Amino acid sequence: MTNVDLTPIRVGIVAGEISGDILGASLIESIKKRYPNATFEGIGGAKMIEQGCNSLFDLEELSVMGLVEVFSRLRRLFSIKDQLFQHFSNNPPDVFVGIDAPDFNLRLELQLKEVGIKTVQYVSPSIWAWRQKRIFKVAKATNLVLALLPFEKDFYDKHNFPCDYVGHTLADQITPNMPVADARIKLNLDVNAKYLALMPGSRGSELKFNSEMYLVAAQRLAAKYPSLKFIIPLVNEQRKSQFLSAKAQFAPSLDITIIDGQSRDVMAASNAIMLASGTATLEGLLVNRPMIVVHKIHWLTYKLFKPLMKVKHYSLPNLLAKKELITELIQDDATIENIVAGVSILLDGDNAQMLNAFTDLQQVLKCNASERATDSIVRLINTPNH
DSSP states (O other): OOHHHHOOOOEEEOOHHHHHHHHHHHHHHHHHHHOOTOOOEEEEHHHHHHHTEEEEEGGGOOOOOOSHHHTTTTHHHHHHHHHHHHHHHSSOOOOEEEEEEEHHHHHHHHHHTTTTOOEEEEOOTTTTTTTTTTHHHHHOOOEEEEEEEHHHHHHHTTTTEEEEEEOOOOHHHOOOTOOHHHHHHHTOTTTTTTEEEEEOOOSSHHHHHHHHHHHHHHHHHHOOTTTEEEEEEEESSHHHHHHHHHHHOOOTTEEEEEEOOHHHHHHHHHEEEEEEEEHHHHHHHHHHTOEEEEEOOOOOOOOOOOOGBOOOOSSSSHHHHHHSSOEEGGGGGGOOOHHHHHHHHHHHHHHHHHHEEEHHHHHOOOOOOHHHHHHHHHHTTOOOOO
16 A cells, blocks of 8 residues: 655656656656645646646647757747746746656756756656767756666666666556457457558657658558558647648548547557657557558758767667667668568568567566656655755
């Protein structure tokens, strides 16, 4: 039985995208079980707001990635950061938790820590993958890092910086191997058809660079597999409008079922998944469906980042396995021919080896992440300032 403390603690919390909203909502729920009078404010999405978070700005404002893409929004992003700093410094929370969005959160955390507010970065920046010297920036800005992946803690331990491995909330939430038929009935889909899920991303910038090749490749696949059906989950009306505009331009005759949200059910309903790199690849692993990563970013962002990369793989399943479990078609490799060939292998081949590896990795990640994260945050709150 969890001890209940009626102390009215205040938690500052900022998530920068949909995946952070999922983590944040689960964390808020876990903290409230121990501190029923806790209050939460900062930036959150629908799930965090549903759990009682007072969101001072729209999460969509932070949901941008890529150096070039961020540059055009810098003035607004700095304005939001400055307003949050003033808000929290005028009325200090017991702890501030930045969820992912490291370019934004670490800057805010640095300012908050300098005025004596304890700071936590929930989800490590990918410092093990590129620009490893950023660990000194993380150390300066935060009191603690909560890592989702086991090899991340190893990296921090080498540098003697406080980091707790907590696992991933999604691994606790998702039941592997949901029957395909159950998912299709839930989504009102044809139980006997063959489906390919298209998941070009949840951010506007991802759809901007991925939609055309996803749609053109889907048209080629429809010609190759006349009975193949296509399905896409879209997180909100903005992304839906953006995708429909691209479809009208690049594949007006393509028959595709659009689902509002429910990406997990869409994955479970599919025979194979074509998706952008990111948290969605972890969901695909946990749902246990064959997948291929197809992803593009702005050419200048890629050109600047590529020489800095310290790892061979981009997707979480491959990083966790330390080998290529799933095909990654990134940037110049993401040609229509390569996409069609890669998806065809998933549709026609035996994917048992991939799925067995996914099952092994699920066990590594499943460890009551939100409860462990709460343990770590509560310890930090109760640790006297030096």
